[in-house]
Amino acid sequence: MKIAVCIKQVPDSTQVKVDPKTGTLIRAGVPSILNPYDHFALEAALALKEKNGGEVIVVSMGPSQAKSVIRLAQALGADTGILLCDRVFAGSDTWATAYALSRALRKIGKLDLIICGQMAIDGDTAQTGPAVAQMLHLPQITFCEKIDVRNRTLRAKKHIDDGFEVLEATLPVLCTMTMPHDYKPKYPSFPAVARSEAKPFELWTAQDVGAEEQYCGLNGSPTRVDRVYAPPQRKPGAVINGSAAELADRLVEILKKECFVK
Amino acid sequence: MPTTDAISRNLMLDSLREYAKRNIPYDFVREMDAKNEFPAALLKDMYDPEVLGINLLLIPKEYGGLGGSTVDIYRVCEALARIDLGVATSVFATFLGSDPLRVGGTEEQKRHWFKRMAEERLLVAYGATEADAGSDLVSLRTRAEQVVKDGELVGYRITGNKQWISNGGVADLYTVLALAPGGPSWFLVERTAEGFEANKHEDKHGIRLSNTAGLAYDDVFVPRNQLIGEVEGQGLLQAQAVFGYTRLMVAAFGLGGGWEALELAVKYSQQRIQAGGPLSQKQGYTHKLLVPHAIRLEAARSYIEEVAARLDGEEHGLQTEGAIAKYYATEEGNKTAEDAIQALGGYGYTRDFPVEKIKRDVKITCIYEGTNEIMEMTIYRGRWQEHLKTRGEYYPKLAAELDELHKTNPDVGADSAALGLRALAKVLEECRVQRLTRHQYVTFKLGELIANAEVAAAFCRTAAAKQIPDSFRLDRDCYKAMARVNARETAFDVAGKGVKLVLGNGNGDAAAFSAAVELVRIEDKMRGLVDDMDIVSRKMNETFRAK
Numbered sequence: 001m002k003i004a005v006c007i008k009q010v011p012d013s014t015q016v017k018v019d020p021k022t023g024t025l026i027r028a029g030v031p032s033i034l035n036p037y038d039h040f041a042l043e044a045a046l047a048l049k050e051k052n053g054g055e056v057i058v059v060s061m062g063p064s065q066a067k068s069v070i071r072l073a074q075a076l077g078a079d080t081g082i083l084l085c086d087r088v089f090a091g092s093d094t095w096a097t098a099y100a101l102s103r104a105l106r107k108i109g110k111l112d113l114i115i116c117g118q119m120a121i122d123g124d125t126a127q128t129g130p131a132v133a134q135m136l137h138l139p140q141i142t143f144c145e146k147i148d149v150r151n152r153t154l155r156a157k158k159h160i161d162d163g164f165e166v167l168e169a170t171l172p173v174l175c176t177m178t179m180p181h182d183y184k185p186k187y188p189s190f191p192a193v194a195r196s197e198a199k200p201f202e203l204w205t206a207q208d209v210g211a212e213e214q215y216c217g218l219n220g221s222p223t224r225v226d227r228v229y230a231p232p233q234r235k236p237g238a239v240i241n242g243s244a245a246e247l248a249d250r251l252v253e254i255l256k257k258e259c260f261v262k
Numbered sequence: 263m264p265t266t267d268a269i270s271r272n273l274m275l276d277s278l279r280e281y282a283k284r285n286i287p288y289d290f291v292r293e294m295d296a297k298n299e300f301p302a303a304l305l306k307d308m309y310d311p312e313v314l315g316i317n318l319l320l321i322p323k324e325y326g327g328l329g330g331s332t333v334d335i336y337r338v339c340e341a342l343a344r345i346d347l348g349v350a351t352s353v354f355a356t357f358l359g360s361d362p363l364r365v366g367g368t369e370e371q372k373r374h375w376f377k378r379m380a381e382e383r384l385l386v387a388y389g390a391t392e393a394d395a396g397s398d399l400v401s402l403r404t405r406a407e408q409v410v411k412d413g414e415l416v417g418y419r420i421t422g423n424k425q426w427i428s429n430g431g432v433a434d435l436y437t438v439l440a441l442a443p444g445g446p447s448w449f450l451v452e453r454t455a456e457g458f459e460a461n462k463h464e465d466k467h468g469i470r471l472s473n474t475a476g477l478a479y480d481d482v483f484v485p486r487n488q489l490i491g492e493v494e495g496q497g498l499l500q501a502q503a504v505f506g507y508t509r510l511m512v513a514a515f516g517l518g519g520g521w522e523a524l525e526l527a528v529k530y531s532q533q534r535i536q537a538g539g540p541l542s543q544k545q546g547y548t549h550k551l552l553v554p555h556a557i558r559l560e561a562a563r564s565y566i567e568e569v570a571a572r573l574d575g576e577e578h579g580l581q582t583e584g585a586i587a588k589y590y591a592t593e594e595g596n597k598t599a600e601d602a603i604q605a606l607g608g609y610g611y612t613r614d615f616p617v618e619k620i621k622r623d624v625k626i627t628c629i630y631e632g633t634n635e636i637m638e639m640t641i642y643r644g645r646w647q648e649h650l651k652t653r654g655e656y657y658p659k660l661a662a663e664l665d666e667l668h669k670t671n672p673d674v675g676a677d678s679a680a681l682g683l684r685a686l687a688k689v690l691e692e693c694r695v696q697r698l699t700r701h702q703y704v705t706f707k708l709g710e711l712i713a714n715a716e717v718a719a720a721f722c723r724t725a726a727a728k729q730i731p732d733s734f735r736l737d738r739d740c741y742k743a744m745a746r747v748n749a750r751e752t753a754f755d756v757a758g759k760g761v762k763l764v765l766g767n768g769n770g771d772a773a774a775f776s777a778a779v780e781l782v783r784i785e786d787k788m789r790g791l792v793d794d795m796d797i798v799s800r801k802m803n804e805t806f807r808a809k
Contacts, residue, residue: 015807017807026804029735029736029804029805067269068272068273071269071270075273184284187276188277189311189314189315190274190316190318190328193270193274196270197267
């Protein structure tokens with residue numbers, strides 16, 4: 001089985017703050033990490049490989065520094081790494097990113113399964129995975145927590161608003177993975193990191209994947225960011241205690257005071 | 263030769279930090295520290311190649327290890343020190359214990375012992391120090407007598423005592439220095455050897471997670487092929503050969519311990535509101551307790567990186583450089599931790615906050631692997647020879663290089679650093695003319711001034727380089743501001759202390775000698791000093807945010 005995992009290098013958003021005056025992100029000293037959803041997606045791919053055999057190819061788009069998340073993926077067990085790296089891709093929104101990735105995935109060819117993280121923690125859009133599926137004319141199952149493959153059928157446990165769905169699809173298929181709240185990403189041992197140095201890695205440009213410039217980067221991106229800002233902090237709520245009657249009285253009092261009722 | 267690329271190094275460091283976050287929380291460390299207990303299971307886990315395999319970094323590739331470069335190992339030592347200096351010491355002792363084998367072992371010995379170290383996750387100890395042989399290993403008393411059978415040398419019988427041995431009570435394998443008929447020699451002795459006994463675990467001031475014990479050898483038989491190199495009398499040379507390298511690792515401990523304490527203090531200062539504002543906004547606090555240490559720790563790093571790169575570039579020895587790195591970084595790490603306690607006030611004095619433990623731990627870095635007074639002496643000896651050999655041109659030549667650097671990079675303080683180096687040359691020359699180095703105090707002080715002046719120069723060079731160290735978390739402007747502050751402070755320090763040293767021990771005219779070291783020109787460079795310190799303070803507060 002040939003599996004591709006789409007991964008992204010992101011700033012560790014738990015450490016990023018927004019400058020309240022300028023509205024810009026304070027990136028100083030913030031480490032770059034493998035997007036945790038993609039990390040989970042990779043682990044799902046590696047589990048499938050362990051069970052069914054085959055190979056895992058990781059694909060990322062980004063500046064040359066993004067090579068480090070590819071190497072991390074390879075240290076964790078991925079076989080081949082491909083980085084889409086070209087000035088032309090700079091400023092891509094989710095559509096242009098999906099376009100470039102889909103071109104790369106098409107070039108790899110004969111994929112049985114493509115796995116993406118549900119979303120990247122620096123944008124929270126959850127659009128790229130589904131868009132890639134659309135561009136490759138593949139069926140998609142989004143928000144999967146668990147996937148398994150038997151006899152060329154993928155069975156996925158998918159998150160929905162009030163529970164789970166279990167869906168099946170015949171390969172090839174694309175799925176996006178969500179992750180449990182208590183998910184702790186695996187990290188590689190020192191020898192595993194050292195072994196990753198010898199694994200195949202390729203840098204692909206827009207031309208290499210046959211991407212048309214008009215659909216790439218800022219030019220190819222229909223999205224325009226108006227502004228980025230930190231929402232104003234909400235005032236803390238109040239907790240009131242007492243009997244039902246006391247609570248009702250107190251509530252009416254508050255509603256009157258705040259001018260919600262007369 | 264460097265064998266691990268920068269990406270691998272950073273991935274390994276990430277894995278180590280993640281491992282520590284999950285397995286070595288402060289509560290655990292605190293408990294072990296209180297109990298004075300060595301976390302044996304933790305070390306075995308860290309040596310497990312499926313978990314971390316940290317011990318494999320020092321084992322050459324051809325013997326089943328990862329063949330880490332000096333840069334790799336310095337960074338891992340720094341990261342370990344930030345986790346716990348006791349655990350770091352235990353890992354380091356394994357590194358150190360295998361050094362004589364790496365330097366002097368025969369091919370067969372290396373193949374056999376390194377393979378065992380890798381496969382059996384052996385904890386190793388380095389047994390050199392004795393009651394009367396610390397920095398002065400020539401006074402060694404442990405004996406290795408030849409055992410001859412049928413006219414053939416079959417082995418040695420070792421008798422003697424070692425003390426202050428890291429991993430002493432818990433190691434699987436010991437590298438022991440003993441006096442053979444042909445001179446001091448290293449032997450590989452297993453824990454199970456008959457007649458060997460480890461003494462009690464010492465009750466130490468700090469690094470209490472590291473086991474420290476004496477070793478007692480009573481007529482312990484060691485086969486001939488466990489004499490490292492299978493030639494007697496090579497022991498001291500083999501020990502000397504790695505000092506440049508091992509002292510760099512202790513320097514990294516000072517750096518790591520210092521930065522950990524400093525970062526905690528910076529974060530604390532943002533939360534502690536006094537007189538209407540956080541301490542982080544109060545210059546009297548930041549510019550005394552935080553900023554100078556951040557600057558000097560980064561100065562130390564720049565020097566460590568230069569030496570590490572040279573060692574990886576196949577330069578051998580570098581004993582003076584290793585001593586400078588160790589001296590500067592550990593003195594600074596220790597002072598930083600001391601001021602971190604001060605920065606946290608009453609909280610810093612309690613064990614609820616880690617700075618108190620860091621302070622106790624980091625003190626050892628000023629003592630082990632050669633005390634810092636021995637470092638001062640080593641530095642002085644090495645550079646005094648250079649001063650004499652070059653007829654006083656050693657430092658003026660370095661200064662000229664920095665003046666050139668200043669022309670292309672006028673914002674890294676190279677002009678001030680050059681003044682410091684010229685002042686140093688004048689001080690050395692005056693000491694020669696007045697024969698002041700007959701006073702030991704003068705020689706040690708010269709060691710200090712030399713270290714400061716050379717580190718300041720390295721900082722300027724690094725700040726002007728295409729790439730600043732990738733482990734530096736603030737930005738380039740801040741890095742340059744740090745280099746400028748350090749160069750000015752150092753020049754002032756070298757010239758001022760130099761004048762004091764010469765006049766305090768010899769004769770001379772104060773005004774004339776102050777003019778010779780160009781004290782006024784150095785003072786003139788002070789303009790903008792506090793603005794630069796403000797930049798550093800601001801950047802640290804932006805980068806190290808309290809949660």
